[in-house]
Amino acid sequence: MSAFLKAIPKVSLHVHLMGSVQARTAVDLCTKHGVALPDFDEPDDLYDYPDIYKFLHMYDNTALGVIDHEDFARICYETLSEAAAHNVRYREMFFNPTTHMAAGASYETCVDGLIDGINAARTDHGIECRLIAAVNRMESPELAVEMVETLLDEPRDEVIGIGMDYAEADFPPERFWKAYAMAEDAGLHLTAHQSEDAPPRNIETCLDLLGCERVDHGYHVIESVPIMTRCRDEGVVFTCTPVSTAWVYFGDDFASHPIRTMKDFGLKIMLDCDDPPMFQTDPTRDYVIAAEHMGFTVEDFRQCMLNGIDGTWLDEPTKRQMRRMWTGEFDALAAQID
Template identity: 35%
Template sequence: MPKVELHCHIEGAAPPDLVRRLARKHGVDVSRLFDEAGDYAWSDFSSFITAYDGAAAVFRTREDYAELAETYLTASAAEGVIYTEVFVSPDHARRTGIPYEDYIGGIVDGMRRAEAAHGIVGRLIPLIERHFGPRTAVEAAKTAVAHLIPEVVGFGMAGDERLHAVAEFAPAFMIAHEAGLPLTSHAGEVMGAESVRATLDALPVRRIGHGVRAIEDAALVRRLADEGVVLECCPGSNIALKVFDRFEDHPFKALKDAGVIVTLNSDDPPFFWTSMGREYRIAHDHLGQSEADLVAVTAAAIEAAFCDDATRARLRARLQGHEPAFPRG
């Protein structure tokens, strides 16, 4: 089944073996980054962010990032993924010391190699790291719009949703918006429905990263449906981070049944022991989605992608034959 991903953090897609190998190459101590089984060690959202930053710190060169992107897209293509948008971070590039043009250039190099070998298309969404604060966010936005290569298709915000009021980031988002970039922002993951509402009120976003806590407010759910705001849902991540206790408690189906446009995504796959293939299996086995439903989810993700019209047409063509009536708009 063709799959489309709209929500994945590129450093969060780094397999532990690749991180360990690059740590040895660059002399980075990652002894506390992994548990006894060799997986990433974290216990809650705060320690997850620490582990994420630790993994990101081993990527130091353009070729490091090319290898990361090629590795992730190749593995995704093997599971049927035809298109993926990955989040990239000007802040991580700055903190690691790699020039931003080499950072995104390496990722694009890897994406092109994966596309040539496997047909998967990759695009980039630079984002703000919320926990670094509003002032740093403005600098990240300026960096992003100064390097608008064709593969950069949007702008967003991730990081610790508990820190800073979302309205404080409006100046940074306006820089990207005025540059013509469509917008997304994480909200309604570790914080509740009010976080989603505040984001919709403060920022001209087309999509919300996660957004699943909107289910706590029926009026907000209606607003999402009425305004056509797309949710980048990540069920595996939500269960791993204990946003919900069980897959059966996840509101994916309830949101979809209420008319909200929902998509499936892996977020930070090796951190949460998942992949795009697993996310679709979760939706089928636990979230009440038939195979036809899942094809419709892919179709919705194609329409919600921030890519250009020509790329969207290519993706639609690749889905034809899996669904007789393709939704538009």
């Protein structure tokens, strides 16, 4: 089953650039730029933290070591190369412009370095990637507006939407209505992390006020049958990440993770790995956990693949072609395990 889950073609809609930096690379880059790191014996010990706030501190600290064009190109290339090894063919990846700008990198250095990494990964591994500029919801709404202004002043074909991440509980989505309205007016796509650690009404705010086309996480949706029913009827795609969120919210108890209820209710969920090295996971491991602990069958993974394609911001002819080719490939692999 693991080999099958590794081999099936994958879309990736929920991975964060900084969360995907390998520990050894973080050590290299922080050393290069003289950024202090916590004491560690092995680089992997760096990524060991008791709660989400310590995790976010590590995330921001590592960003202080990513400054030059080559640094951005390197971390982007490395995560896409790893993804390609797990048969991820297409990714829409979050990055936080305001985090990097606060660390001393200009937006142009950051985004153009990432684009170089994307181009190199396409050449070497055939993987395609687009970027989602994510609002840090723990910062001010005014900074989010400035971030969108920066995107509009420095447009790049690869940057196709905005998202919203960092800790949710005390930072509700309505604070960012203006940044989202500006992004929507400019033709950017919209998504947001919601109801990961807050009530399900954040999902309705995200859909109705911010105009989001999909929802990242969304686990607390299971607390409201009306909202869950609405999301099912409207075909809202949820990008769910089993490993990173079980650790934070469900005491590593994968079996009681809401993803299973969401799937069984008929919500349109796809699976991804969020911050792979920082949570000791990878694009296949999150699928394996879903198979072993959340009752996912071969047919469920087929549906997840199709949901992922539906959830992308690719044009409809491209999606049609992906559905046709990928289902053929999926079914041939599934026949082998039968």
